[in-house]
Amino acid sequence: MVRAGINTSRLxxxxxxxxxxxxxxxxxxFKFSKRYNLQPEVNYSRQGGTLLAYESFDPxxxxxxxxxxxxxxxxxxxNKIFIYQGLHVLAGPAIDFKVGDxxxxxxxxxxxxxGGIGYTLPFGMSVEARIxxxxxxxxxxxxxxxxxxxxxxxxxxxxxxxQVISVGVSYNF
Numbered sequence: 001m002v003r004a005g006i007n008t009s010r011l012x013x014x015x016x017x018x019x020x021x022x023x024x025x026x027x028x029x030f031k032f033s034k035r036y037n038l039q040p041e042v043n044y045s046r047q048g049g050t051l052l053a054y055e056s057f058d059p060x061x062x063x064x065x066x067x068x069x070x071x072x073x074x075x076x077x078x079n080k081i082f083i084y085q086g087l088h089v090l091a092g093p094a095i096d097f098k099v100g101d102x103x104x105x106x107x108x109x110x111x112x113x114x115g116g117i118g119y120t121l122p123f124g125m126s127v128e129a130r131i132x133x134x135x136x137x138x139x140x141x142x143x144x145x146x147x148x149x150x151x152x153x154x155x156x157x158x159x160x161x162x163q164v165i166s167v168g169v170s171y172n173f
Contacts, residue, residue, distance in 0.1 A: 001027045001039065005168015009047040011068065011138065012161040017050035019069065027078070029172055030097075037088075039078040045096065046071050047162050070106050070138065070162075072096035076114070086120035094132060110134045110162055124172040134162030 004024040010017070025043030048069035053079060074096035082088045096110040112135055118128030137159045 001029050001041075001170055001172045003027070003041070003043075003168055005128075005166055007045060007047060007050060007130035007164050007166050009162060009164040011049035011051065012163050013159055014049065017065075019046075019048040019050065021046035021048075021069075023166055023168065027076075035082045037078075039080060041076045041078060041093075043076060044072070044099075045073050045074060045164070045166075047164055051160075065075070066160075067102065068106065068138070069102045070098055071100040072110065072111075073099050080118075082120075082160050086122070086126075088118050088120065089116070090128070090130070091115040092116060096134075102111040105139050107136055107138050109139045110136045110138065112162065115164075120172075126170045126172070128166075128168060128170065130164075130166045132162070132164045132166070134164075136161070138162060 005022065005024070007021050007023050007172035009019045009021070023043055023045040025041050027039050027041035030038045046069065048067060050063055050065055050067050051090045074094050076092055076094035078090050078092045080088045092114060094112050094114060096112070098106060098108045098110075112132045114130050116128055116130035118126050120126040139160055
């Protein structure tokens with residue numbers, strides 16, 4: 001199976017613009033029954049968002065915008081349940097490993113959960129839409145770096161998570 005499409009991503013808890021890019025991947029489909037497939041995948045995805053960085057605590061003074069872009073190679077395990085003919089819902093976990101970025105402090109990995117809907121045509125082509133929610137702060141703010149209280153940031157409003165909507169096609173050989 002090969003797959004490709006477009007991503008629109010953003011960073012949560014931020015006055016963030018969306019980032020439009022692409023993804024591509026491959027996987028193997030295991031058909032356990034007429035209604036259930038398990039599909040391990042390896043994907044390449046480009047994600048990010050536009051952040052506003054206020055230079056002072058007064059938001060009326062304006063903010064500087066900067067783009068955060070990260071490139072990931074990830075492993076996903078997709079569970080597909082067929083509802084009616086080719087119509088299916090899907091869900092699963094994914095772990096992404098950073099292979100590039102434009103911002104030095106982006107965390108080296110992301111773990112996320114995703115779900116979606118799709119339709120598989122009789123000749124093996126599918127169209128799918130997915131939404132993935134990252135669970136690791138991309139700047140590492142929710143990771144304690146030591147045993148000292150001042151090293152731990154418990155302000156959840158500062159946690160920046162990847163949130164990605166993907167639409168694409170796949171072909172199962």
